[in-house]
Amino acid sequence: xxxxxxxxxxxxxxxxxxxxxxxxxxxxxxxxxxxxxxxxxxxxxxxxxxxxxxxxxxxxxxxxxxxxxxxxxxxxxxxxxxxxxxxxxxxxxxxxxxxxxxxxxxxxxxxxxx
Amino acid sequence: xxxxxxxxxxxxxxxxxxxxxxxxxxxxxxxxxxxxxxxxxxxxxxxxxxxxxxxxxxxxxxxxxxxxxxxxxxxxxxxxxxxxxxxxxxxxxxxxxxxxxxxxxxxxx
Numbered sequence: 404x405x406x407x408x409x410x411x412x413x414x415x416x417x418x419x420x421x422x423x424x425x426x427x428x429x430x431x432x433x434x435x436x437x438x439x440x441x442x443x444x445x446x447x448x449x450x451x452x453x454x455x456x457x458x459x460x461x462x463x464x465x466x467x468x469x470x471x472x473x474x475x476x477x478x479x480x481x482x483x484x485x486x487x488x489x490x491x492x493x494x495x496x497x498x499x500x501x502x503x504x505x506x507x508x509x510x511x512x513x514x515x516x517x
Numbered sequence: 518x519x520x521x522x523x524x525x526x527x528x529x530x531x532x533x534x535x536x537x538x539x540x541x542x543x544x545x546x547x548x549x550x551x552x553x554x555x556x557x558x559x560x561x562x563x564x565x566x567x568x569x570x571x572x573x574x575x576x577x578x579x580x581x582x583x584x585x586x587x588x589x590x591x592x593x594x595x596x597x598x599x600x601x602x603x604x605x606x607x608x609x610x611x612x613x614x615x616x617x618x619x620x621x622x623x624x625x626x
Contacts, residue, residue: 445617445619447616461613495614504550505565508559
């Protein structure tokens with residue numbers, strides 16, 4: 404059982420390039436989200452989804468797009484990379500089927516924009 | 518606005534008890550969660566309080582007072598492996614978490 408899988412783990416981009424960070428989950432979770440974490444900082448929500456076909460913006464959505472065509476996948480697209488987007492990106496998922504409020508994080512994707 | 522405040526650093530010795538406080542300000546409240554993150558790792562869930570009172574999970578306990586907009590994480594019998602960052606967080610209506618800036622716990626031998 405893989406849980407939450409993020410790819411790539413490390414990526415270096417040039418300013419202005421575009422790329423997609425992939426997130427896949429095999430837990431049939433309805434909720435999926437993307438966070439970024441800058442050095443010594445907390446996690447800030449970029450976009451989230453409560454189910455296939457539904458997405459919404461978080462705290463820092465500018466410069467990022469998402470889509471949710473299936474339950475399993477929630478890719479994050481950087482349209483035109485900027486050095487300010489250098490960060491660690493975490494995908495996180497959760498289910499509404501059980502009580503509590505746990506979300507499960509992927510291992511992270513380290514992105515450097517030069 | 519919505520925010521969470523927690524101390525940036527806490528230091529304690531092995532075997533001791535440490536408390537990490539969190540105060541929050543939010544318009545809607547769906548509970549308070551705690552996550553642990555080791556350097557270079559992903560955050561992992563520790564505890565969740567939906568109602569006032571104490572939740573205990575092994576050496577870790579979490580407390581919530583909704584009237585005071587306050588919670589804390591209590592770590593007992595500290596071990597070296599507990600050195601990590603600890604985040605309090607509250608969910609929105611769709612479970613989207615807002616995180617505090619984190620408390621770096623250093624456990625000394």
